[in-house]
Amino acid sequence: MRIAVIGGLAAGPAAAAEAKRQAPDATVVLFEEGPHISVGTCEIPYLIGGRLEPGTDLVVLTPDEIRRTRGVDARVRHRVTALDPGRGRLTVEALHFGSTTEEPFDRFILATGARARRLGVDGEDAAGVFTVRNLVDTHAILRWLDTEPVRHVVVVGGGYIGLEMAEAMRERGLRATILDPNGRVLGNTVACEASDLMNEAVAAAGVAVRAERVTAILADDDGRVRAVRTDRGELVGCQMVVVSVGVEPRVELAQAAGIRLGDRGGVAVDDQMRTSARRVWACGDVVEIPRAPDGRRVLWPLATTARRTARVAARNATGTADRFRPFAGAVGVRAFGVEVGSVGLSLAQAEDAGLDAVATDVRHLSRTAAFPEASPIDVRLVTERGTGRLLGGQLVGAEGAALRSDVLVPLVARGATVRELAEDLDLLYNPPLAPAVDPLKVAASRAMRD
Ligand SMILES: Cc1cc2nc3c(=O)[nH]c(=O)nc-3n(C[C@H](O)[C@H](O)[C@H](O)COP(=O)(O)OP(=O)(O)OC[C@H]3O[C@@H](n4cnc5c(N)ncnc54)[C@H](O)[C@@H]3O)c2cc1C
Structure with missing residues (x-):
């Protein structure tokens, strides 16, 4: 049996390793378009803020290690450009060589994850405007901080990642301002709706939280960010912008393969993580999963559920029945x-x-x-x-x-x-x-x- 796992950050490697555990004789190939697999993304803000030693390696498993210890054939810089479940074929572009090949597989596990949402405003491509999603972003942010005269950073979005990034900037001795339409942090996913303790701590640390939306980003003549404009017509001067306004599932591959999406725009799966296409399972940030209190299927882009959905997908893909039980939705953050x-x-x-x-x-x-x-x-x-x-x-x-x-x-x-x-x-x-x-x-x- 040949199993393809598409996407190699958190859910993908977990699914690939579990598939190999369940079916030791199967050939399991993991495709990742980026340069790394298995990265501790949740630690990124602490590396940027300096809480973790500079140079701390956030890669948990290299392709070599996953091959040696789990028997998974991991191919980085390989982008899957098409999935044809009917014919059992994947089209894969080797980004190093620019070559494209078609490979046969019996089963597929989609773990294409999510991408950081962008603001969609003018000027967003200015140098010094970043999203935070992976190690490539992280290295770009660190390079900017190390080489540019940054004094003030605007963080757009007061969710848990925005909060962690604002803290990281303060730890580097920089001024930070959070722009969030709620006018407070953690208004949505990490609800702290009844308590002001976090917001008081943010204010005490000198981080202003402004109830404003960004309407444009302005750059100098040389293309470097110099300010954001807000919906109140204010200009907030800065030398760096971190956009942290949530994520959206990467469903293009699934959609092109005719796989059904759910109400929230993620890949629809049943309790076995099976998609609408035969021989295709999905897991991680790309899928919609049922939450416990009301059974509603939602996007829940966290590493905890990514790993659990991965295990369920891999077991069912290899013939061991397993069921995803609705998630309770635990999320935490510590800042300031x-x-x-x-x-x-x-x-x-x-x-x-x-x-x-x-x-x-x-x-x-x-x-x-x-x-x-x-x-x-x-x-x-x-x-x-x-x-x-x-x-x-x-x-x-x-x-x-x-x-x-x-x-x-x-x-x-x-x-x-x-x-x-x-x-x-x-x-x-x-x-x-x-x-x-x-x-x-x-x-x-x-x-x-x-
Ligand atoms: C800064 C930060 C902090 C976080 N902190 C926490 C935390 O404290 N706790 C927690 O539980 N979660 C946290 N998360 C969320 C967690 O990182 C994600 O839920 C998790 O990474 C999801 O894993 P995934 O594999 O489903 O998706 P992703 O991590 O998005 O990985 C998908 C991978 O698939 C690859 N890919 C996509 N399409 C293709 C293709 N066609 N061909 C080949 N490869 C492809 C992508 O390059 C990507 O590497 C944090 C995330 C960030 C960014």
Whole structure:
């Protein structure tokens, strides 16, 4: 059996390795158009900010290593330009040589991921305007920072990557401004809708968050960025722009092969990660997957679910039945000394999903009050009115917030109630670690009364 895996960053290598594990006799070929496979992209902001030693290698596995240790034939700088599942053929362009060949395969796993969304405004091609998606972007950003007289960086988008990039710029001693129409950070995916702790920390670090959209990017005569214009008609001078306004799935290959897309524009898959085409499975940022609280299929571009969808796709592609169970949606970020953990739906998302939801907010301490290090944790639990079903929760605080939110993952995934959290679960108590009644349990008890 010959299996082709298309895309080699996170989902692709995971799928290829799992396919080889399940079917050791199969030939598994991984195609990646870029120069690397298997990169720790999530660490990029920390390399840029200097938290990681300069030169730290973010490549987890080289093509040689994946060949030696997993038996996967990895081909970098090979772009798949066409997929013909009916004939069992891939058209592959070897970017080094400029040659194009057709190769036969029995099964295909699409892991083409997502690309950083662009603003679509005039001037976006100016030198010094970057998106952050891969190591090629990272090296370009580092080169710009090392060689240009950068003093002020405009970060467009206050999501978790925008926030991490703004922190990285501050750590390099630069001025940073975030432009986000919400006028606050983490308004969307990493909902911290009930807490101001992160926004206060961002402001205290000297990063302004302006509720403005970029309408144009202006450059000097030599093509270097010098300012952004906003929808308020303001000009914000800068020597670098980081555009971090989300991602869009890379579906062109699937679409050209006649594979069905879902409502959100990603590749539609069933619970086995099977696409609408025979012999084609898909995984990672390119697919739409069901979220636990309401079963809605959405794009959820995170490495955690990329790996899990990859495993399911590879198992089914090699004949071992496996099913993707809806995801709880855990996402976290730590920046400017504050952490946020968010699981499941925010109140706004629950309402948007048509659920009759109610939010309960409490502030409680991270440790027992006797400890001077104890700091407030803001907890918001989102529950279904009437049933008490836990739909989601967000925790924000200087310590113990993000990982504590992981407690909610199995609860949200299986539709547990707040009563279970309040009354049946003994969360740990130890004075330097957590107070006698954990902030999550305090919130759950309150939610039972709301
Ligand atoms: C700065 C940053 C920080 C992040 N932090 C976190 C975090 O803290 N936690 C978390 O869970 N997630 C995080 N993520 C998200 C995570 O990196 C992605 O969810 C993950 O990379 C998705 O993996 P993927 O393989 O599906 O897609 P991608 O990473 O997009 O990889 C797809 C690959 O396919 C290749 N490709 C596409 N089309 C073709 C073709 N036709 N032929 C050949 N190759 C092709 C592309 O070149 C690309 O390398 C972060 C992402 C970024 C950018």
